[in-house]
Amino acid sequence: MFQISSLPSIRALAMVLRKSRSLSIQRSKLKPMDWKGQKLAEELMQILLLVFAVVGFVTGYVTGSFQMMVLVFAGGVVLTTLVTVPNWPFFNRNPLKWLDPIEAEKHPKPQPQPLNSKKKFSKK
């Protein structure tokens, strides 16, 4: 009895899981950063953290509260993480343009010389 009744619920769970997996695949289609995006992300990270550090220190000193300084800085770290860590689209505004595979095949790479195999052969 128990097994029979629990079967459909397992099936439903599997459906939900499959759906969520396809969702996460869609999400991860955010393209990785390009070169300029990486540079921008690093600079943005450093500047934001320094600005929040200065703001936090001044706020803490003026209000006479060490806790205030730590809270402001912690908030700044969270905000900076959200801005600079994920692959946001604005970090991918200068994507690299790769050649099509067909275009690449028209200019074949020079084949590497089979030096290694010869040496191995001579050793034996």
Place this chain on the structure above:
Amino acid sequence: MHSFGYRANALLTFAVTILALMCAMASVSDNFNSPSPTSKVQVLNINWFQKQPNGNDEVSMTLNISADLQSLFTWNTKQVFVFLAAEYETPKNALNQISLWDGIIPSKEHAKFWIHTSNKYRFIDQGSNLRGKEFNLTLHWHVMPKTGKMFADKIVMSGYRLPQEYR
């Protein structure tokens, strides 16, 4: 900076480095504070004064301690430990320090206080030198900051002369 993990790692290490720097600066900022604490202690009464069977003198007394230590507190102060010591000289020791009372002050609001108490810790001499002895009452304090090094200082207050006879 090419992947999620590298960026998260770079951000975290940089953030922690900056936090350490901020703490160091907070510690440095303590040096701009020039405290001016005040304190007053009165010996109200000698409750009893006797020689123990083993030959050491012991005194019990009632004290009235008042102090204003608010200026010791800065934004980087965690708490202040304060103790009152009786200090005197004997032929055996150049300096005897006997803690009579101590307390922990957790915040600036509690830093201005007065207390009427008998000595919290026993006032026993190492020997039998207390009759007619004049001692100084010294208020010592240790400032414990949230970050950085501890500060210690003291106020030496006018002393008191113990009676010539046991009672």
